Amino acid sequence: MRFILEFTRRNSINNSDAEVVALRLSTIRQYVWGFITAGVILQISARTLGQGTIYAWIWSIIFFGFILLTLITLRRWRHIVFKRLEGATHLPLSIKWALKHKDKLLLSIPATALGAAWLTLRRFQHTLVANLSKYIFFRHALAYLFRIEVAKQTETSREQLNMVRIKGAATYEYVKPGSDDSSIIEDYALEEIKQLSGYLLTDKPAVCVVSGERGIGTTTLLRRLLHKVKNATPIYINCPYDGYAELLQQFSTALGLASDSCEDDILEYLRNSETTYLIAIDNAQRLVTPKVGGLKDLMSITNLLRKTRKSHRAIIAVEKSCWRFVDRARGERLLFDLVTFMPRWSEQQIGDLLKTRTSSEGEFAISFEGLVLPRQWDEDDITEEERAQRGFYRILWDYSDGNPTVAVRFFRFSLQRDKDTDKVLVRLFKAPQSEDLEQMPKPMLAVLRSIVQLEVASPKELSECTQLSLDEVIGTLRYFQSRGFIEWSDDKAKISDHWFRHITNVLHRQHLLVK
Secondary structure (H helix, E strand, C coil): CHHHHHHHHHCCCCCCCHHHHHHHHHHHHHHHHHHHHHHHHHHHHHHHCCCCHHHHHHHHHHHHHHHHHHHHHHHHHHHHHHHHHHHCCCCCHHHHHHHHCCCCCCCHHHHHHHHHHHHHHHHHHHHHHHHHCCCHHHHHHHHHHHHHHHHHHHHHCHHHHHEEECCHHHHHHHCCCCCCCCCCCCCCCHHHHHHHHHHHCCCCCEEEEEEECCCCCHHHHHHHHHHHCCCCEEEEEECCCCCHHHHHHHHHHHHCCCCCCCHHHHHHHHHHCCCCEEEEEECHHHHCCCCCCCCHHHHHHHHHHHCCCCCCEEEEEEEHHHHHHHHHHHHHHCCCCEEEECCCCCHHHHHHHHHHHCCCCCCCCCECCCCCCCCCCCCCCCCHHHHHHHHHHHHHHHHHCCCHHHHHHHHHCCEEEECCCCCEEECCCCCCCCHHHHCCCHHHHHHHHHHHHHCCECHHHHHHHHCCCHHHHHHHHHHHHHCCCEEEECCEEEECCCCHHHHHHHHHHCCCCCC
16 A cells, blocks of 8 residues: 555656645545455455355445445545646537536536546547657657648648748848857757767867768857867868868968968977867868779878877868768778767757747747647647647658758748738748659769769769769759759859758668768
8 A cells, every 4th residue: 555655646747736646645545445445345255155145235335335435536536627627728528518517516526527537538648649759750750740731731721822932032031040149059969069078178189070961060069169178279170172282271371370381381380389279170071072082182181180199189070971981981991089970950959949040029020820730639738829830840850850951941931921911921831852853863863972972063073973974974964953953053063952851862762872
């Protein structure tokens, strides 16, 4: 008995409500003692009188005794049950009937029983959803169902005829772009920062690598580490597209040397310098070409950093798609003190980020009004707009696969203005889809993969990486451009931001790329 009561007390959902806890313990005590007493009486009756008529009378009396105990218990719980029902929203008709008849003499007991059963079922539903939501596949399934439901509403809603999508620079007024002053989601990548800090914020020399998908927040992580260091001078270098020679120029300038300093000059300076440096090299995938001998530049800067001997530390950021090539090409021969990978953002983190970039008031307010999403069992106590907001953030998290840059872009793509009210409303975005990509020959997909790995690539570089002729590469690029898959920047191709997630998903399914 004591064990049951102590277990119940410690695991009560509302430990803060002393009245509820006391009533729960009292109810359990009454039923436990009732079962014990009934069991003893029935055992004595069976042994002394046998299981005859008198035994049946005793069993019936005990049965009706438990019915009476249940009625008394419901009467004791009545005010608590209806107090909770009055605070609940979206009640079914049966519970509304129970609330209406809670004070009637003959109907109050069945009304209490009905309300208690509904509250118990709802608590079970909430617990079930909360536990299942810990698993990624369940949250993705919910997001998929939400997306289907919203798509159906979009197809049947007449208001779409009265909506116009906000385009161009105007979207940045409603969803602010990132900057050095932007709010940081503090709970993101805490474990990775802790691991890196163990190497980079000490007095020992170290060369570490951090790898993550484009737009996942690697640059922000580097800046956070540079901001935290107290025992070294931080240096941030954004690796140029032009390769190792241009990188050395930026490195020399950052150290206060002449821009035309060579490797030996930099190495001699670092060895003899009384100042300790923490060097962060961002976008180092620009030093890698996915072909035979394509790691030469990355190995050069790595060897330079290793030879400094003193307590200089360095962290190199490489995109994950490119790092897989590096890892497979060099294996154990490419030694770093630590290689860590940026985790995908959680649903909560994506939602927190979008909230910091938007506003619900003022000139550039955004509203989720009219966006109806299926109600979840764990969301009974929030408003319709809050439910719509949370559900839409879940859709963005699912589509972006935890990439905040993709989520922010398609959130901007979801803004529409009502012509009558001039309100800016959120509506489901149209995700890019293409059957051509799924059925595309492997050589063409290889060109796409090389562009993803190189970030920007000229036709000549793609020809060298894919072993296709220059004419074949140019023809393939024209095909991609006509469908919007790629964009051009200074005679170099890059993956379109709009198609980035769809293309990486296709390459991932074809086992050509690791996201």
